[in-house]
């Protein structure tokens with residue numbers, strides 16, 4: 001229980017960062033119904049054009065840049081929708097919920113993968129309807145909640161001075177609430193707690209207020225109570241943003257200096273960079289340069305996301321928007337780079353820590369002849385997801401392919417799905433692995449991202465190995481503490497903390513080897529806690545470990561794509577399970593090999609064609625290794641075994 005005191009101590013430090021609530025007399029809640037109505041105006045109609053001279057009306061003191069952060073599914077994107085509607089940025093009932101989740105994969109999975117920015121214009125009125133009431137330019141950044149994408153969150157926060165910390169009124173503080181709170185806290189942001197989903201029958205906002213107080217020392221009176229579903233309480237949100245979040249700092253008279261937040265490739269427009277203008281102003285036609293490469297560019301187009309790209313010809317100090325400058329590839333648009341007025345010397349902005357790749361996997365074309373097509377698809381997709389690392393590799397089993405580094409398993413899965421959906425690529429991915437470090441007898445050390453690569457040093461004797469670890473935070477109802485502790489110790493975890501966040505729920509902190517959590521840990525955790533556990537992790541140091549390489553032989557031949565590195569004590573068990581599973585898959589092949597036309601007596605040629613096509617498809621999804629055909633699914637299924645035990 002030692003952690004409770006530490007949590008309280010850090011909470012006291014935190015209190016300073018939680019934005020103080022305005023006094024009631026200043027509280028604009030007194031006019032809820034008016035503020036709730038859409039604020040679209042002739043100047044800034046929904047999706048309407050915005051001119052540069054209009055943007056000039058928003059000096060830094062009239063700008064607020066804020067993120068919405070939360071545990072997954074606590075309602076960030078829905079809240080963002082409501083705020084966009086409230087300000088007339090999108091029309092009410094536009095028929096597309098979670099408007100800012102634009103990717104097909106985001107819509108299908110109901111998760112946010114990419115942070116998205118939207119600029120809104122808002123008249124802040126606290127008294128009667130006052131046409132002279134000051135107008136504000138608000139930049140809202142909706143961020144992903146899943147742990148794999150916390151890199152997106154930390155990048156987004158760099159453009160913000162404040163954050164709405166959304167907490168589900170029934171579920172309360174969860175693992176990613178804590179992680180995201182600390183990200184915002186460490187970025188010195190003003191934090192506005194928003195207790196959302198108060199319409200739910202099981203909502204218990206008072207309990208959530210207690211948790212916020214206990215964990216983060218947030219004064220209960222500072223929390224806003226909302227339902228993004230019914231609209232209740234939403235009228236408080238934007239006034240709180242204006243009153244509690246500071247305006248962006250920056251020097252209006254200095255040469256332009258901006259932070260490159262994100263970039264992506266558009267087939268028609270080329271590379272589009274999202275930027276936060278820190279100092280000065282940026283105009284179409286300006287010459288800008290990259291602080292990291294020194295290359296100069298001409299600004300061809302500049303504008304805001306309102307919420308689609310809206311050209312304005314200019315961006316002023318403190319504003320967030322986009323720039324198109326003739327960059328040929330997103331490789332030139334390094335995220336975290338400083339762009340500045342060409343021929344001026346400027347202090348580069350702090351930028352970001354580079355993305356850390358936690359999981360590596362080989363990606364191969366399902367049909368070897370599709371290598372060029374896969375190469376093209378990966379190149380295109382990495383233009384829009386720069387957090388994936390890619391190097392070419394060759395496998396004797398699968399031919400030519402790529403070794404890719406991902407931020408986590410979900411990220412890997414999403415990348416895989418996007419390759420299939422957006423580029424029609426059929427991909428086999430090998431068993432995911434984590435970056436191990438091996439030391440050889442001659443004192444040299446190597447980072448091993450592909451287990452098969454260990455074999456390429458046959459003359460070298462391994463004398464020591466290290467594996468990456470994470471610090472995992474798990475929140476569970478207290479009756480599940482026993483099984484969760486057992487699960488963590490089975491996964492070679494070391495307990496660091498055990499506290500209670502309220503009368504019913506416990507918080508456990510464990511150091512766990514990354515390998516032990518990358519697949520199936522979360523599923524198992526959910527399974528043993530009836531779905532109540534939430535889980536988050538941050539990477540930690542390497543620890544020395546007793547690791548061995550395990551090869552799988554088919555007809556006596558090692559299949560390099562199935563090689564894996566496992567803990568010595570688990571090698572036997574994992575090996576047996578892998579082989580049993582593989583056997584099952586290979587046996588099921590006989591069904592695909594059979595004469596599919598055997599039962600078609602005479603008749604319908606189209607039916608026969610269909611059956612043969614189906615069989616051809618099935619065969620296409622197999623890889624011949626030695627004299628054995630392996631279905632594509634086998635690779636996918638095997639990875640689950642190799643990592644789960």
Ligand SMILES: Nc1nc2c(ncn2[C@@H]2O[C@H](COP(=O)(O)OP(=O)(O)OP(=O)(O)O)[C@@H](O)[C@H]2O)c(=O)[nH]1
Nearest residue numbers: 072073074075076077078111112145197227228229
């Ligand atoms: N009852 C109720 N449901 C809500 C409310 N706000 C959001 N939801 C629902 O909660 C679910 C998750 O909402 P999202 O807005 O996608 O949550 P999110 O935090 O953006 O999720 P990620 O992007 O995956 O992190 C959706 O089914 C919403 O319709 C609310 O105030 N009340």
